[in-house]
Structures are given as C-alpha cells and as structure tokens.
Amino acid sequence: MASSSTSSSGLTFKLHPLVIVNISDHYTRVKSQMQQPSNNSNSNSISISNSNSNDRVYGCVIGVQRGRTVEIFNSFELLYDESTHSLDRTFLEKKQELYKKVFPHFYILGWYSTGTDAHESDMLIHKALMDINESPVYVLLNPSINHAQKDLPVTIYESELHVIDGNPQLIFVRSSYTIETVEAERISVDHVAHLKPSDGGSAATQLAAHLTGIHSAIKMLNSRIRVLHHYLLAMQKGDIPCENALLRQVSSLLRRLPAIESEKFQDDFLMEYNDTLLITYLAMFTNCSSTMNELVDKFNTAYDRHSRRGGRTAFM
Amino acid sequence: MDIEQKQADLIDQFVKQASSLHGSALAPLVADATSHPSLFAFSEILSVPSVLQLGGTENSVYLDVLRLFAHGTWSDYKSNAGRLPQLVPEQVLKLKQLTVLTLAETNKVLPYDQLMQELDVMNVRELEDFLINECMYAGIVRGKLDQLRRCFEVQFAAGRDLRPGQLGSMIQTLSNWLATSDNLLISIQEKIKWADSMSELDKKHRKEVEDRVEDVKKSISLKKLQTVSRPTLTSEGMRRSTLNLVE
Numbered sequence: 001m002a003s004s005s006t007s008s009s010g011l012t013f014k015l016h017p018l019v020i021v022n023i024s025d026h027y028t029r030v031k032s033q034m035q036q037p038s039n040n041s042n043s044n045s046i047s048i049s050n051s052n053s054n055d056r057v058y059g060c061v062i063g064v065q066r067g068r069t070v071e072i073f074n075s076f077e078l079l080y081d082e083s084t085h086s087l088d089r090t091f092l093e094k095k096q097e098l099y100k101k102v103f104p105h106f107y108i109l110g111w112y113s114t115g116t117d118a119h120e121s122d123m124l125i126h127k128a129l130m131d132i133n134e135s136p137v138y139v140l141l142n143p144s145i146n147h148a149q150k151d152l153p154v155t156i157y158e159s160e161l162h163v164i165d166g167n168p169q170l171i172f173v174r175s176s177y178t179i180e181t182v183e184a185e186r187i188s189v190d191h192v193a194h195l196k197p198s199d200g201g202s203a204a205t206q207l208a209a210h211l212t213g214i215h216s217a218i219k220m221l222n223s224r225i226r227v228l229h230h231y232l233l234a235m236q237k238g239d240i241p242c243e244n245a246l247l248r249q250v251s252s253l254l255r256r257l258p259a260i261e262s263e264k265f266q267d268d269f270l271m272e273y274n275d276t277l278l279i280t281y282l283a284m285f286t287n288c289s290s291t292m293n294e295l296v297d298k299f300n301t302a303y304d305r306h307s308r309r310g311g312r313t314a315f316m
Numbered sequence: 317m318d319i320e321q322k323q324a325d326l327i328d329q330f331v332k333q334a335s336s337l338h339g340s341a342l343a344p345l346v347a348d349a350t351s352h353p354s355l356f357a358f359s360e361i362l363s364v365p366s367v368l369q370l371g372g373t374e375n376s377v378y379l380d381v382l383r384l385f386a387h388g389t390w391s392d393y394k395s396n397a398g399r400l401p402q403l404v405p406e407q408v409l410k411l412k413q414l415t416v417l418t419l420a421e422t423n424k425v426l427p428y429d430q431l432m433q434e435l436d437v438m439n440v441r442e443l444e445d446f447l448i449n450e451c452m453y454a455g456i457v458r459g460k461l462d463q464l465r466r467c468f469e470v471q472f473a474a475g476r477d478l479r480p481g482q483l484g485s486m487i488q489t490l491s492n493w494l495a496t497s498d499n500l501l502i503s504i505q506e507k508i509k510w511a512d513s514m515s516e517l518d519k520k521h522r523k524e525v526e527d528r529v530e531d532v533k534k535s536i537s538l539k540k541l542q543t544v545s546r547p548t549l550t551s552e553g554m555r556r557s558t559l560n561l562v563e
Contacts, residue, residue: 204515222497229490248475
C-alpha cells in the first residue's frame with residue numbers, strides 16, 4: 001500500500017552519503033556471498049532459490065532529529081526473520097547500546113531496505129519499529145542500475161495515518177531529502193569519483209586518463225568560445241542588435257590573452273621541463289646499468305669454468 | 317562581470333534622461349555622465365538619437381566630449397584642448413582612468429615611464445597611488461605592481477566602448493583562439509593514441525619474451541629426461557642449456 005503522494009509532515013530530511021554507501025555495500029556483499037555457494041554446489045537448490053526470491057537486505061538507520069530537521073548519519077545491518085516477518089530485536093537493542101556509547105546523540109531514526117518499491121510487508125516492520133521511534137523513516141535503495149537515471153535511486157518514506165474506506169490505516173508516503181556531507185565525507189566521495197584505473201598502474205594508462213581529463217575540459221572551453229564567435233559574427237552581419245555591455249565584456253576577455261607570456265615564465269617553464277627530462281634520463285640510465293649488471297652476473301655464472309667443481313664459487 | 321552590472325542601471329537612467337532632453341539641455345547631462353564615478357561606458361548614451369543630433373550644431377562640443385570619453389585618452393584631450401570645453405576634476409580623473417584602460421588594451425605589461433608620461437604624473441609614488449586607489453579599488457583593472465622592474469602587469473582590465481573597427485579584430489582573435497584550441501585537442505588525442513599503442517607494444521614484447529623463456533624451459537626439461545639419469549649434468553650439457561638461457 002505504498003502511495004506515491006508526497007509527505008505533508010513538513011520534516012526536512014538530510015541524508016549523509018555514508019548511509020548510501022553502507023546500504024549498497026551491504027547489498028553487494030550479501031549478493032556476492034550468495035553467488036558463491038550456488039556456483040560450488042550446483043545441486044543445492046535452496047541457495048539458488050534464496051538468491052532469486054529474497055535478495056533484499058535490511059538494516060537500521062541512526063541519526064539526530066533537531067526540531068523539524070531529521071539528519072541521518074549512519075546505518076547498520078540487521079537480520080530479517082522470514083518466519084515472523086520481523087527484524088532481529090535483541091541484536092538491534094544490543095547494537096543500539098553500543099552505538100549510544102560512542103555517539104550519545106544518535107537515535108534510531110528508522111530502517112532501510114533494498115528493492116524497487118515499498119511493499120505491504122514492510123509496514124509490519126515499520127510498525128514494529130514504532131515503539132522505538134514514534135515516526136520512523138524508511139529508506140529504500142533501488143539496486144537496479146539504470147544508466148539513464150540521473151539522480152540517486154534512494155527514496156525516503158514516512159508513514160502517515162490516512163483514512164481509507166472508513167478505517168484509519170498507515171500508508172507510506174514519499175518525502176524529499178537533501179544530501180548533507182561532512183568535510184571528511186566530501187573528500188572520500190571526491191576521491192572515489194576520481195579513481196584512476198588501479199590495475200592499469202602502468203604509466204601509459206595513467207597518462208591516458210590524465211590526458212582524457214584535460215581533453216574534455218578543453219573541449220568544453222572550445223564549445224563556449226565557438227558560441228561567442230557565432231554571436232559576434234551574427235552581430236557583425238547585423239542579425240542581432242549590438243549589445244554594448246556584452247561587447248565590452250568580450251573585449252576585456254580577449255585582452256586577457258595570451259594568458260602568460262612574460263620572460264620570467266618562459267625561464268621557469270623551460271627550467272622545470274629540462275629538470276624533468278634530466279631526471280627521466282637519469283632513471284633510464286640507472287635502469288639500464290642495473291640490467292647490464294644482472295646480465296653480466298648471469299653470464300659469469302654460466303660461463304665460469306674454474307669454480308664449477310670443488311664447490312668454491314665466487315659469489316658477491 | 318560586476319562592473320557591467322554596476323553600470324547597467326546608471327546607463328539605463330542616463331539613456332532615459334537623454335532621450336527626453338534636447339539641444340543645450342543635454343550639456344549638463346553630458347557633464348554629469350562623464351563625471352559619475354562608476355560609469356565607464358558611454359556608447360549607449362552616444363547612440364541616443366537626440367545626442368547624435370548635437371553634431372553639427374553649436375553644441376557639438378558636447379558630443380565631442382562624449383566621444384572623447386568613449387574612445388579617447390588624456391593625451392587626445394591635451395592636443396585638442398582648444399576646441400573642447402574645460403573639464404572639471406572628476407572628469408579629468410575619469411579620463412585618466414579610461415586612459416589606463418586603453419593602454420592595457422595593447423600591452424599586458426605597462427612600464428611606469430609610459431604610464432607617467434600618458435597620465436601627466438611626475439613621480440612613482442603618485443602614479444602608484446593613482447593606480448591603486450582609482451583603478452584597482454574601482455575594480456576596472458586587476459594586476460600586480462612590480463616596483464623592481466618598474467612596470468604594471470595587468471591581469472584583467474574592463475572593456476571600453478568599442479570603436480567600429482574593433483569588432484572585426486575581435487572576431488579575428490576569437491577565430492584564432494578556436495583554431496589553436498582545435499589543434500590542441502587533436503594533438504592531445506594523438507598523444508593518447510600514442511600512449512595506448514606504446515603500452516600495447518610493450519605488453520606484446522613482454523609476452524613474447526615470456527613465451528620464449530617458457531619454450532626454453534620446456535626444452536631443457538625435455539633434455540633432462542633424455543640424458544642419462546645422473547644427478548649432475550655433464551659440462552657440455554650444462555653449457556648448452558645455460559647458453560640457451562642466457563640468450
């Protein structure tokens with residue numbers, strides 16, 4: 001009974017990227033662990049059916065609620081008991097105690113799961129959590145990869161009491177959220193986004209990746225200058241009325257070229273260039289001489305006539 | 317940029333005033349516009365029809381003043397001082413500021429001597445004060461003052477009103493810029509391809525060497541099986557096999 005109406009509670013939700021990474025990591029781990037046994041034991045139909053039907057993972061989200069702002073900082077995993085349709089309560093309480101010791105301000109704000117849409121059975125879990133937090137939130141991550149989709153596949157649901165067919169029932173309503181980052185989170189997300197290919201640790205792939213970055217940046221600049229060029233051409237032909245303010249700005253922009261030309265820059269640049277070349281040359285030298293040394297050692301060991309017998313070998 | 321934003325309202329205001337006035341009533345307007353501390357653009361006012369009508373009449377001096385402020389410099393004023401009306405100190409200041417902008421058009425590095433000559437300033441201290449207080453704090457130029465080499469490096473200068481021929485040269489500059497960046501893009505792509513092909517060659521070479529090592533190892537083990545089952549190899553056999561290894 002998940003409706004797609006928007007929430008009217010007026011709460012603003014702030015989600016930290018750590019939570020999203022945690023949920024996706026949990027899902028990936030469970031999925032990859034379930035793949036392994038089904039590969040090894042082909043006759044084990046139970047594990048295969050497990051990986052087909054129930055690949056949802058569950059857990060709890062914790063954070064701080066200040067007034068009308070709900071900020072979700074962290075999350076941890078929970079086991080879902082199929083038979084009773086409930087989450088492992090004792091484990092949850094134990095985890096809550098442990099987290100309270102480290103983060104005294106964090107409360108259990110709700111729970112998370114993966115899937116494409118909210119299900120009816122989720123309401124049972126939701127109600128079960130309502131004795132810890134009177135209005136828990138439900139964070140849903142959609143693990144299917146959709147390349148056309150631009151925004152995050154994470155939705156936050158709240159529960160609202162609506163009157164349907166005469167009986168008041170709890171239904172899920174969507175809420176909007178914003179992503180909030182602490183400085184440390186921003187640095188790590190930035191780092192992940194700029195990952196160079198790690199197995200191609202060779203210089204060539206790193207060089208190619210770097211050059212590709214520069215290439216795309218220059219391409220963007222190029223397209224924008226092209227637009228300016230067209231605009232000025234049209235203005236010259238008379239298609240567009242002259243707009244002096246813009247022309248003044250373009251002329252001041254063009255006067256900034258060439259960007260750096262002074263003599264001092266040339267000197268510094270050439271010096272640095274020469275230093276780099278020199279060091280590369282030196283490194284090559286060292287490499288070659290060490291290879292030569294090894295070759296000579298092998299040669300000597302192979303062709304050494306004198307100390308083959310008698311056990312005395314000339315080793316360095 | 318912010319200068320243009322600051323000027324936009326002023327320009328609108330003056331244009332409205334100018335279109336409602338005629339003839340000699342425009343004289344105080346011109347004086348106002350040219351002495352206003354944050355107005356550096358006059359081509360909009362110049363294109364108002366009632367202003368253009370001033371040319372040829374007895375009030376054409378005001379049109380000339382406006383044109384001077386739009387395109388000219390302080391030395392232009394000095395050489396034509398006879399024909400133009402006397403300028404009040406604010407106008408003199410503004411004209412000097414506009415002179416700095418014009419100088420910045422041609423060179424990026426302006427020597428102090430040239431600046432002192434153009435601006436009629438006697439010593440370096442006054443020049444630097446003028447540059448710092450009037451030009452940089454007004455936001456029309458940004459740059460670095462190099463006292464050791466006695467020059468002023470301009471990093472950014474606001475645009476002056478365009479002369480009619482300047483549009484063509486601007487378009488030329490833009491097309492040159494485009495051509496250069498296109499060439500740069502092509503050369504970067506070539507470099508990327510070169511890097512990839514070099515790494516391919518390197519991998520192939522490595523693989524070849526390893527294959528040969530494998531072959532030689534196999535041939536040695538075959539030879540080992542063939543020779544007599546003695547714990548040590550004969551000297552000939554050892555030399556032959558190690559010869560292959562060293563190769």
